[in-house]
Amino acid sequence: MTFTALLLLCLPCLSLVSGNYNSPPSVPRHYNTHKMPYVTTKDGTEIYYKDWGNPAGQPVVFSHGWPLNSDNWENQMFFLGSEGYRVIAHDRRGHGRSSQPWTGNDMDTYADDLLVLFEHLDIKNVTMVGHSTGGGEVARFLGRHGTSRVSKAVLVSSVPPIMVQSASNPEGLPISVFDNFREEMRKNRAQFFLDVPTGPFFGFNRPNATVSQGLIDSWWQQGMQAGFINSYECIKAFSETNFTADLQSLDIPVLVVHGTDDQIVPIVDSAYIAIKLLKHGTLKVYQDAPHAIPNILVDRLNQDLLEFIKS
Ligand SMILES: *[C@@H]1O[C@H](CO)[C@@H](O)[C@H](O)[C@H]1NC(C)=O
Ligand SMILES: *[C@@H]1O[C@H](CO)[C@@H](O)[C@H](O)[C@H]1NC(C)=O
Ligand SMILES: *[C@@H]1O[C@H](CO)[C@@H](O)[C@H](O)[C@H]1NC(C)=O
Numbered sequence: 001m002t003f004t005a006l007l008l009l010c011l012p013c014l015s016l017v018s019g020n021y022n023s024p025p026s027v028p029r030h031y032n033t034h035k036m037p038y039v040t041t042k043d044g045t046e047i048y049y050k051d052w053g054n055p056a057g058q059p060v061v062f063s064h065g066w067p068l069n070s071d072n073w074e075n076q077m078f079f080l081g082s083e084g085y086r087v088i089a090h091d092r093r094g095h096g097r098s099s100q101p102w103t104g105n106d107m108d109t110y111a112d113d114l115l116v117l118f119e120h121l122d123i124k125n126v127t128m129v130g131h132s133t134g135g136g137e138v139a140r141f142l143g144r145h146g147t148s149r150v151s152k153a154v155l156v157s158s159v160p161p162i163m164v165q166s167a168s169n170p171e172g173l174p175i176s177v178f179d180n181f182r183e184e185m186r187k188n189r190a191q192f193f194l195d196v197p198t199g200p201f202f203g204f205n206r207p208n209a210t211v212s213q214g215l216i217d218s219w220w221q222q223g224m225q226a227g228f229i230n231s232y233e234c235i236k237a238f239s240e241t242n243f244t245a246d247l248q249s250l251d252i253p254v255l256v257v258h259g260t261d262d263q264i265v266p267i268v269d270s271a272y273i274a275i276k277l278l279k280h281g282t283l284k285v286y287q288d289a290p291h292a293i294p295n296i297l298v299d300r301l302n303q304d305l306l307e308f309i310k311s
Contacts, residue, residue, distance in 0.1 A: 036097070039120045041113045043104060048097035049090035049117055053081030059123040060309065062089035063114070063134030065157075066238055067193070067231035068222040069096025076129070076294060079302040085309070090117055092137070094230020096222065105233035107241040111141040118149055127309050129154040131294055132265060133238040136160055143246025154255045154305060157291045159265055160243035160274050171269040178239045185232055193223035200263035203290025215295055247277040254281045255308045257301065259289025282308075 038046045050070055060080050062073040070089035077087040091098040093113055094105055104113075114137065118126070128150055130138035135158020142150060165172030184192040197219035199205040204216070223231065247254075256278070258271035267285070275283040284304060286297060293301050 038098075039117050041093070041116050043101065044099075045093050045101045045104065045113065046099045047090050047093060047113055047117060049088060050077070051086070051088050051121070052077055053087040054084050055086055057084045057086040058309070059086045059088055059121075059126045060305075061114075061118075061123070061126050061128050062087070063128070063130040063137040064089065064092065064095070065132030065134050066234050067095060067226040068219065069098075069225065071096070071218070071222055072131070073129075073294060075298045076302060076305060079298075080305065080309075083306060086123075088117075088121065088123070090114065092134075092234075094234070095226040097225075100227030100230055102229060105230050105237065107136060107140045107237050108144065110137045110237070111144045114141050115145050124149050126150045127152040127154065129156065129305065130158055131156045132291065133159060133234060136238055136241060136243055139243040139246040139250075140241065142252075143243070143249050147250065147252050150252060152253050152255070152309065153250070154257065154308060155271075155274065156257045156301065157259065157262055157265055157293050158256070158270060158274070159238045159241075160247055160270065161277060162242045162244065163239040163265065163269060169269070171266075171273075173239070173266070173269065175239075178235050181235050182232060185228075185235075189228065189231075190220075190224060193220050196223075200291065202292045202296060203261060203263065205263075206261070206290075215292075244277060247274055248279075250278060250280070252280065253308075253311075254278050255304070256281055256283045257286065257293060257304060258283070259286045259291065259293055259297075261288045262291045264291040 037051060038048055040046050064070055064072045069091040073089045077089060081087045092110055094100050126149055128138045135155035138153055138155065139160045142153060162169055163172055165174050197216045201219065202215055203209050204211045256271050256275050258267045260267055271283060275281045286293060289297055
């Protein structure tokens, strides 16, 4: 077959590409759907991340809760990815598919790791979304690195401003609660990581709950994938870090979503205080909702995220 004949045969395809169909946006160089994507931080820790959806869409970056990983955001990532957004989520150091360093298991380092990812992907105009510990990571990231790349933030069932009880935080949970977490982990981490999702995390210990064994198993699997020291030290990071100044410094709109039946991060010591510290905060209280809003109130959270990002 001659070159001209080949060209003629292919003409219909060319017109398809240029005309009757929306050609996909150009794909950034780093975007590789075949390799497991990692970035390496200053101390050599490898951070795994997912980069889904429309590579040219506005970016939404998700930070997961303790002791989970980016898988826990898949309902929101699938939804917003299908709405045309670029949806990105990493596994925090020591969690999921990231390395398990013995050091740096604290909020400042978590925030610095996330900055490495932001710079690697060179993303701007980002909406950051954090759940629980991830909400602390979002607050510390913004307090420590500023909002130049970020236009909005969402804190879902999040730990800020500070969980642990003290003279200046009387509504907080006593340190004995977190010491007990550590003790349970030390005795039998596998059993503790079964008891948390079977009980308070999803609200499955409530009489009228619809229990999902799949969610319990997924939580356990993600939890056990995290390193021991990493999930152990993260308890201090999420309970004792004071995010008050981070929240006060924020000059961007922040949506705060929290359930009144959150048995992990009680709303009285978190969202109700956080909203007073934020300059441009909006509080959405989910009546009777448990801690696991991203898993239990999927459609409601998805709609609230979409509305907030578009607003
Ligand atoms: C950020 O994205 C929104 C929504 O796509 C757009 O309206 C806005 O102009 C963008 N802002 C900047 C600074 O790029
Ligand atoms: C569970 O029961 C309580 C008390 O009757 C009620 O307030 C709440 O709305 C119920 N929750 C669900 C998810 O049905
Ligand atoms: C948290 O930090 C703020 C100042 O940023 C301080 O006023 C407050 O006392 C601190 N709270 C606790 C419990 O350490």
